[in-house]
Amino acid sequence: MSSQNIEVAVAELDMITDVFNRIVSSCHSKCINPRYSEADLNKGESVCVDRCVAKFFEVNKKVGERMQSMGGAGAGGAGGGGSPFGM
Amino acid sequence: MSSQNIEVAVAELDMITDVFNRIVSSCHSKCINPRYSEADLNKGESVCVDRCVAKFFEVNKKVGERMQSMGGAGAGGAGGGGSPFGM
Amino acid sequence: MSSQNIEVAVAELDMITDVFNRIVSSCHSKCINPRYSEADLNKGESVCVDRCVAKFFEVNKKVGERMQSMGGAGAGGAGGGGSPFGM
Amino acid sequence: MDLSSLSPAENAQMQRIIERKQMQDFMKLYSGLVERCFTSCVSDFTSKSLSSKEESCVLNCTDKFFKHSERVGARFAEHNADMMNQAQQGR
Amino acid sequence: MDLSSLSPAENAQMQRIIERKQMQDFMKLYSGLVERCFTSCVSDFTSKSLSSKEESCVLNCTDKFFKHSERVGARFAEHNADMMNQAQQGR
């Protein structure tokens, strides 16, 4: 079986990949014109993507701070916010 | 390796968590105003959430009954309804 | 632990299931009337589903060819296109 | 999928993995279908019980989804058979 | 969920699995919430910093999501208790 260390590292890797994929998807929806008349990002899209990533990280930080201030948003605890087991 | 018992219990846990997450997401879409001008659930939202959960469980039951009446909707069999292997 | 062979076969199985589920979902959105006034696929929906599956496979092929022509879209490499680790 | 390159022991293990995956897939299919039919059929929350109209919508939605999946499955299988034939002729 | 049929050793292993799953679920909850609040609250990309209006939207979105989840969790628990009672009366 995997050691504790490996498990923590894999969880961290999953977390980073998940965040990355969500940014790709969210900023694609916000910035990329879905008519696809050209293969390149145009100027407007490129600038939008840069700002979109920056803002996503800001939202990430705000939500994280908020959850921590709710108390006990540590690993494994949903800070009292909704699990089907009421634990 | 895990025993049969553990596997069944983990599958049940996954199922419950999946249903819970789908209710949270569906009832959020149906009931919560996405303008977020306030931090609390207002009266209308609260009542909507309660009814939404009740109705989701009713739909869950109807779909389950329907699938069972289709015949053989037991564990592992999709009741003849669409798997890529035609098994 | 699983052998290399098993891992490859499981990966292939996951891939096929994933593609199948995406076709079911995409063609449902494109072809099925969400008012559900009847239990059967009507003529128009049936024809639409057949063409939808055919077109999905064509898109699958085009995207695959495009990714290969980008160079190095082999197993494990995203062809230079966006991983959070810049590897 | 070509499982002929697996040893008998590997094959047996593969069957167990496939069975477990099928059960997981079935669970996801089920809860995904409930969510889909709920989303399409229920949008009135002045009551906590399904109306008869909503109930009939849910039943039709369930039936139609399975018929749809079966049809996709049939086209999918034909496509895979075509691919295999082409691959063998290419040898 | 009825874990009484598990042996003590199985029970201990089950607790470890549950703990790991809770951590994974928490991670997904967190990143899903960030995505949800970002999608609802941010749609102006003329600047690379959040406006005060966007920031207040994000905070309300976070608070409201937890209150919503808690309420769903309470109804969910009641429903499960009802189901258990019905199952026991049916014995």
Place this chain on the structure above:
Amino acid sequence: MDLSSLSPAENAQMQRIIERKQMQDFMKLYSGLVERCFTSCVSDFTSKSLSSKEESCVLNCTDKFFKHSERVGARFAEHNADMMNQAQQGR
């Protein structure tokens, strides 16, 4: 990610896990991209073949998605580097 706290054996195991995950992620990226470009580019089902307009849309969609992902990846890496610098200065 700081892997320096892992032993050499753990590190080797971690590399194998990362490789497997990268393959899975690549598969998902691929099928997700197909679905995305199909959804955006194909909506006429009077024929069972792609029109030349649909085909060109699909190719542009594919190219653009990779360029988009690369750009996000670059910003993401910069952000992570900034975070690491801040963490080190905080020591």
